[in-house]
Amino acid sequence: MSDKIQDIDFEMDEAVCICSGTTKRRIIELIIEGHDLDNVSRKTGAYSGCGACEYDLEVLFKIHRA
Ligand code: FES
Numbered sequence: 001m002s003d004k005i006q007d008i009d010f011e012m013d014e015a016v017c018i019c020s021g022t023t024k025r026r027i028i029e030l031i032i033e034g035h036d037l038d039n040v041s042r043k044t045g046a047y048s049g050c051g052a053c054e055y056d057l058e059v060l061f062k063i064h065r066a
Pocket of ligand 1: 016019047049
């Protein structure tokens with residue numbers, strides 16, 4: 001596995017929401033399944049604490065929503 005692929009894979013397992021520990025991979029999976037922010041928050045606990053993840057969630061929705 002190249003270093004670049006390993007870096008991307010590692011990034012996918014980073015927590016987007018520190019409060020809930022929800023990873024970028026999990027958020028993207030739910031967006032692709034068609035869940036809106038409320039559903040993602042209910043299912044993972046993301047964006048239900050301090051709110052610092054709001055911008056990152058908005059960006060992921062803009063990139064991955066069909
Ligand atoms: S970092 Fe997501 S609610 Fe605090």
